[in-house]
Amino acid sequence: TMKCLGALDSFVLRLFLLEASMQGTTGALLGSIFGAIIAILVGMLRFGLDAVTMLPLNEVGMSLFYSIGVGFGLSLLGVLYPAFIAARMRPIEAMRTEE
Secondary structure (H helix, E strand, O other): OOHHHOOOHHHHHHHHHHHHHHHHHHHHHHHHHHHHHHHHHHHHHHHOHHHHHOOOHHHHHHHHHHHHHHHHHHHHHHHHHHHHHHHHOOHHHHHOOOO
16 A cells, blocks of 8 residues: 555645545536537437537526536545545555455
C-alpha cells in the first residue's frame, strides 16, 4: 500500500476522494448526455419532430445541471466512509490477504 511507502493518512483520503470525484463526474456527464439523447429520440418518435423544438431549453439545461451535481455529490458521499477506513488502516492490515 501507499502507507508502506510513507504516505500520510490525509494523502490516502484525498486520493480516494479525487478518484471518486473523477468517476462520479464522468458517470454523471455520460449518463446525463445519454439520457438527454434517449429522451429526445423518444420524444421525436412519440410526438414527432415538433415536440423537440417546443422544449424549454432553460429547464432542460437546469435538469442536466442538477443531475450532474447529484451524481457527483452521491459519488463523493458514497466513498467517504471507505476512504476514512482506508486512510486509518495500518499497512500490515491492508497487505494481509483474506481468503
